[in-house]
Amino acid sequence: xxxxxxxxxxxxxxxxxxxxxxxxxxxxxxxxxxxxxxxxxxxxxxxxxxxxxxxxxxxxxxxxxxxxxxxxxxxxxxxxxxxxxxxxxxxxxxxxxxxxxxxxxxxxxxxxxxxxxxxxxxxxxxxxxxxxxxxxxxxxxxxxxxxxxxxxxxxxxxxxxxxxxxxxxxxxxxxxxxxxxxxxxxxxxxxxxxxxxxxxxxxxxxxxxxxxxxxxxxxxxxxxxxxxxxxxxxxxxxxxxxxxxxxxxxxxxxxxxxxxxxxxxxxxxxxxxxxxxxxxxxxxxxxxxxxxxxxxxxxxxxxxxxxxxxxxxxxxxxxxxxxxxxxxxxxxxxxxxxxxxxxxxxxxxxxxxxxxxxxxxxxxxxxxxxxxxxxxxxxxxxxxxxxxxxxxxxxxxxxxxxxxxxxxxxxxxxxxxxxxxxxxxxxxx
Amino acid sequence: xxxxxxxxxxxxxxxxxxxxxxxxxxxxxxxxxxxxxxxxxxxxxxxxxxxxxxxxxxxxxxxxxxxxxxxxxxxxxxxxxxxxxxxxxxxxxxxxxxxxxxxxxxxxxxxxxxxxxxxxxxxxxxxxxxxxxxxxxxxxxxxxxxxxxxxxxxxxxxxxxxxxxxxxxxxxxxxxxxxxxxxxxxxxxxxxxxxxxxxxxxxxxxxxxxxxxxxxxxxxxxxxxxxxxxxxxxxxxxxxxxxxxxxxxxxxxxxxxxxxxxxxxxxxxxxxxxxxxxxxxxxxxxxxxxxxxxxxxxxxxxxxxxxxxxxxxxxxxxxxxxxxxxxxxxxxxxxxxxxxxxxxxxxx
Numbered sequence: 001x002x003x004x005x006x007x008x009x010x011x012x013x014x015x016x017x018x019x020x021x022x023x024x025x026x027x028x029x030x031x032x033x034x035x036x037x038x039x040x041x042x043x044x045x046x047x048x049x050x051x052x053x054x055x056x057x058x059x060x061x062x063x064x065x066x067x068x069x070x071x072x073x074x075x076x077x078x079x080x081x082x083x084x085x086x087x088x089x090x091x092x093x094x095x096x097x098x099x100x101x102x103x104x105x106x107x108x109x110x111x112x113x114x115x116x117x118x119x120x121x122x123x124x125x126x127x128x129x130x131x132x133x134x135x136x137x138x139x140x141x142x143x144x145x146x147x148x149x150x151x152x153x154x155x156x157x158x159x160x161x162x163x164x165x166x167x168x169x170x171x172x173x174x175x176x177x178x179x180x181x182x183x184x185x186x187x188x189x190x191x192x193x194x195x196x197x198x199x200x201x202x203x204x205x206x207x208x209x210x211x212x213x214x215x216x217x218x219x220x221x222x223x224x225x226x227x228x229x230x231x232x233x234x235x236x237x238x239x240x241x242x243x244x245x246x247x248x249x250x251x252x253x254x255x256x257x258x259x260x261x262x263x264x265x266x267x268x269x270x271x272x273x274x275x276x277x278x279x280x281x282x283x284x285x286x287x288x289x290x291x292x293x294x295x296x297x298x299x300x301x302x303x304x305x306x307x308x309x310x311x312x313x314x315x316x317x318x319x320x321x322x323x324x325x326x327x328x329x330x331x332x333x334x335x336x337x338x339x340x341x342x343x344x345x346x347x348x349x350x351x352x353x354x355x356x357x358x359x360x361x362x363x364x365x366x367x368x369x370x371x372x373x374x375x376x377x378x379x380x381x382x383x384x385x386x387x388x389x390x391x392x393x394x395x396x397x398x399x400x401x402x403x404x405x406x407x408x409x410x411x412x413x414x415x416x417x418x419x420x421x422x423x424x425x426x427x428x429x
Numbered sequence: 430x431x432x433x434x435x436x437x438x439x440x441x442x443x444x445x446x447x448x449x450x451x452x453x454x455x456x457x458x459x460x461x462x463x464x465x466x467x468x469x470x471x472x473x474x475x476x477x478x479x480x481x482x483x484x485x486x487x488x489x490x491x492x493x494x495x496x497x498x499x500x501x502x503x504x505x506x507x508x509x510x511x512x513x514x515x516x517x518x519x520x521x522x523x524x525x526x527x528x529x530x531x532x533x534x535x536x537x538x539x540x541x542x543x544x545x546x547x548x549x550x551x552x553x554x555x556x557x558x559x560x561x562x563x564x565x566x567x568x569x570x571x572x573x574x575x576x577x578x579x580x581x582x583x584x585x586x587x588x589x590x591x592x593x594x595x596x597x598x599x600x601x602x603x604x605x606x607x608x609x610x611x612x613x614x615x616x617x618x619x620x621x622x623x624x625x626x627x628x629x630x631x632x633x634x635x636x637x638x639x640x641x642x643x644x645x646x647x648x649x650x651x652x653x654x655x656x657x658x659x660x661x662x663x664x665x666x667x668x669x670x671x672x673x674x675x676x677x678x679x680x681x682x683x684x685x686x687x688x689x690x691x692x693x694x695x696x697x698x699x700x701x702x703x704x705x706x707x708x709x710x711x712x713x714x715x716x717x718x719x720x721x722x723x724x725x726x727x728x729x730x731x732x733x734x735x736x737x738x739x740x741x742x743x744x745x746x747x748x749x750x751x752x753x754x755x756x757x758x759x760x761x762x763x764x765x766x767x768x769x770x771x772x773x774x775x776x777x
Contacts, residue, residue: 199658200475202575202597202635207659272576316554318577320595 003027009048013369014352026375029417055355055367056088056376061304068097073309073396079118080394081329083422086378086411094126095153101126101137103145118421124149127166148362149176156180167227178230186210191320193281212238219246231255235280237290244299254361258306259335262291274315274322275401296345302358305332309397327395337409375418384410464488466765470582470589473598474639486608492757506535506767509566513539516572526569529759561585588766603636605758618645625651626685629658633726651675655696676716684725687734710736
């Protein structure tokens with residue numbers, strides 16, 4: 001029987017609001033005991049050196065490019081990157097080639113996850129066949145195979161009738177429908193957020209209203225259907241406010257955001273920096289602040305990495321033609337910790353958005369330090385300063401606008417089911 | 430070897446003084462002072478100081494008379510290779526640059542989007558690297574996407590002139606417009622300029638707004654709301670949606686070309702409606718100052734954005750002078766960049 005005792009740790013559990021020094025005993029991949037001065041009897045000891053031990057991160061939205069675009073990323077390289085980022089579970093979007101709209105492909109993801117044996121990989125399934133936005137997928141069968149929710153990935157479910165039926169049908173099995181909230185016609189051809197900077201650069205703009213319009217439409221459909229709805233990567237003040245109101249009205253609505261939307265604003269585009277081209281686009285400083293406030297008050301439930309690997313050929317193009325997206329697995333934790341260090345968001349609130357809340361939304365047995373839970377942990381030095389270096393990434397792609405950014409908080413060790421899947425050089429042992 | 434003035438803070442020249450017209454420029458001689466232009470590339474008007482602009486305009490002025498001589502050939506750029514790289518079709522701009530380069534004695538090569546490797550899907554950067562390996566001295570680039578010329582300039586060792594990138598900038602057009610105005614009005618400072626038409630999709634408008642503001646003119650834009658970019662007033666312009674109000678008391682009326690594909694129902698309902706409300710005719714022109722100049726970057730859509738009677742008004746329309754001055758301005762730009770020593774550190 002493998003037993004590991006993590007000692008001298010600052011235990012942080014957002015679910016129970018625990019924040020104190022202690023020890024945690026892991027047996028057979030699960031948490032066996034939490035306390036102080038736990039019995040050693042033969043357990044392997046991991047001295048955490050006083051650093052933080054929190055539930056492993058649950059990254060609720062990543063693009064893994066496997067199957068189909070393995071030159072950009074594979075589940076193995078993404079797994080290594082996620083492990084280095086303190087992520088113990090990540091959930092892939094279905095926009096691969098082939099598209100994940102058949103239950104055999106959901107099972108394929110599960111098998112690859114087991115074979116790779118790093119960060120746990122789960123997947124959403126397409127909400128509509130072929131992501132074409134017309135016919136519903138076999139939601140019941142797909143959920144049975146392990147799909148955690150239904151989404152058309154990086155495209156919006158634009159047709160109101162299709163969205164209504166997806167939400168309504170999903171209620172049969174109480175399944176989650178996740179939207180890429182952007183009115184596609186209004187956003188068509190847009191390269192960055194509309195405003196003075198886009199005008200100066202001569203780039204076609206996307207009005208920020210494209211986001212709130214789609215969310216408000218969907219919220220009406222949620223009222224009609226009683227569906228369980230999640231808005232992905234919320235980026236505007238108005239969208240945050242719409243979701244705040246919907247929650248106050250008791251709708252079953254959740255949302256997340258991603259680091260670019262609280263750590264950057266539209267000025268990062270600078271002189272056509274394509275690494276700052278993301279979807280939705282980087283917004284104004286006012287919007288960025290509203291996202292921070294949404295995270296502080298819990299309107300925004302979760303922070304996802306929105307990991308979107310793009311190779312050089314996709315990014316070294318004129319801005320309007322360049323692909324959208326940035327890699328995010330290895331920078332998720334330090335960028336989220338900026339909310340604590342610089343914006344004064346309570347640490348447990350930040351960690352809840354990174355683990356406990358996404359696990360709750362996805363109904364995963366994760367995101368908690370509690371006896372009987374899987375032993376998925378991130379051990380990190382909360383204060384250690386370092387500089388983000390894309391050349392040290394485990395991901396196949398380097399498309400991060402955060403290269404060179406000084407940051408604070410570093411993953412020391414990542415544990416899945418009691419097993420160390422990543423240890424920083426110089427980590428406590 | 431000529432000595433160049435180093436870019437320092439105190440070289441800023443005074444704004445141009447009002448002058449009498451016509452100006453009779455001195456002929457270019459080998460002894461004339463070198464043109465101070467402290468930039469590696471000409472990617473846009475943004476980033477140029479009033480001194481930079483004035484220096485280019487002053488030098489351009491000398492070339493106008495030069496170009497009227499029978500013998501137009503100079504040897505200033507002898508041995509230099511200039512490549513016209515046009516990813517978007519163009520006749521007048523390409524020809525204008527080609528003439529400018531040849532009159533300065535440079536070897537000019539034209540490459541267009543029909544160039545086989547571009548057709549075969551070669552990326553912009555690969556094209557840039559390929560050309561760079563042939564050691565050109567100046568690349569003149571037009572591209573349909575904003576920012577493409579800057580991207581290319583980051584990958585080559587030679588000087589790059591932006592001949593129009595998407596909806597971003599077209600600096601030589603703004604310079605030639607400014608010189609046209611200066612020759613007729615004697616100054617730029619304090620003039621009231623109305624830029625009318627499709628501002629949203631116009632690189633000419635963006636470069637002109639930058640230049641005119643830099644030189645102390647006041648700029649208005651007059652257009653239907655569908656043809657104005659978001660927050661355009663933040664560029665330092667007054668916004669009008671009515672020609673009678675927008676042209677009131679202006680010294681210069683600058684018309685923009687309306688792309689035909691934008692006219693049929695997408696941005697404006699029809700040609701006749703556009704002409705009725707935003708086309709320049711003698712009636713609408715009455716609001717402007719009696720001596721207001723009419724400009725157009727060409728090619729004109731007669732009867733769409735401009736009435737023939739107005740376009741051909743020999744007293745007020747300077748549309749053909751703009752073309753003449755364009756060659757002179759491009760000669761000055763080529764001189765400014767073509768003479769730059771190749772061994773200066775590449776810009777970031």
